[in-house]
Amino acid sequence: MRIDVVSIFPEYLSALDLSLIGKAREQGLLQLTVTDLREFTADRHRTVDDTPYGGGAGMVMKPEPWALALDAARTRGPAAAGAPEQRPVLVVPSPAGEVFTQATARELALREHLVFACGRYEGIDERVVEWSREHFEVRPMSLGDYVLNGGEVAVLAMVEAIGRLVPGVIGNPESLVEESHAEGLLEYPVYTKPALWRDRPVPEVLLSGHHGRIARWRRDRQLQRTAARRPDLVAALDPAGLDRADRDV
Numbered sequence: 001m002r003i004d005v006v007s008i009f010p011e012y013l014s015a016l017d018l019s020l021i022g023k024a025r026e027q028g029l030l031q032l033t034v035t036d037l038r039e040f041t042a043d044r045h046r047t048v049d050d051t052p053y054g055g056g057a058g059m060v061m062k063p064e065p066w067a068l069a070l071d072a073a074r075t076r077g078p079a080a081a082g083a084p085e086q087r088p089v090l091v092v093p094s095p096a097g098e099v100f101t102q103a104t105a106r107e108l109a110l111r112e113h114l115v116f117a118c119g120r121y122e123g124i125d126e127r128v129v130e131w132s133r134e135h136f137e138v139r140p141m142s143l144g145d146y147v148l149n150g151g152e153v154a155v156l157a158m159v160e161a162i163g164r165l166v167p168g169v170i171g172n173p174e175s176l177v178e179e180s181h182a183e184g185l186l187e188y189p190v191y192t193k194p195a196l197w198r199d200r201p202v203p204e205v206l207l208s209g210h211h212g213r214i215a216r217w218r219r220d221r222q223l224q225r226t227a228a229r230r231p232d233l234v235a236a237l238d239p240a241g242l243d244r245a246d247r248d249v
């Protein structure tokens, strides 16, 4: 998978040199390039914004630098055949986007080329989104219902959520199976040594060695935790995925 990120604060994305994503880049599992939008300006002040038409507070990001930067990013990727699913995906972090979920991460982890456009100020001139549709699948994307100062933080989260699902990035793919949201449920509580810590014991069943009882206890905890913290996820569960014991929780 190839990932391109365009930002006026490329150093914000240096966290992608570290840990799991950094290692995947070293191993060639992910090709990731971060580009400074200002490289695509033509004036001596390297201007990327201007006042909004129609008035209002703040500044809007100018379209031309973005078009040049996105074209450069697109051509770094594999030549996209005509098929829509072969086109690069342009992810535009925005509070006005679709909400990014684990299902979105799974979907985007299957694509060849992702380009992330980190907007700042009051946003990017809307014509860039319209223009981009000719060569990209354009996906305005939100992390949730709150406001950030720019797209960089959202890109860090999305690249990690997507990158870890690319085959080979996580050493033990088994660990992807039972984590939160893998099956639409929150993950169960975990414990490690010591068995007794500050007068708090590890649940007895986890010391029993009885794998069936442990699996049942974990599933019950997932269902109880999800019902308590995320009733919206319980409502979205497919009843066919629940067994009789699940229904008794």
Ligand SMILES: Oc1ccccc1-c1ccno1
Pocket (backbone or CB within 6 Å): 093, 094, 095, 119, 120, 141, 142, 143, 144, 145, 146, 147, 148, 149, 150, 151, 152, 154
């Ligand atoms: O609030 C934002 C500003 C710029 C780019 C993205 C965001 C955002 C907010 C929530 N998810 O993304």
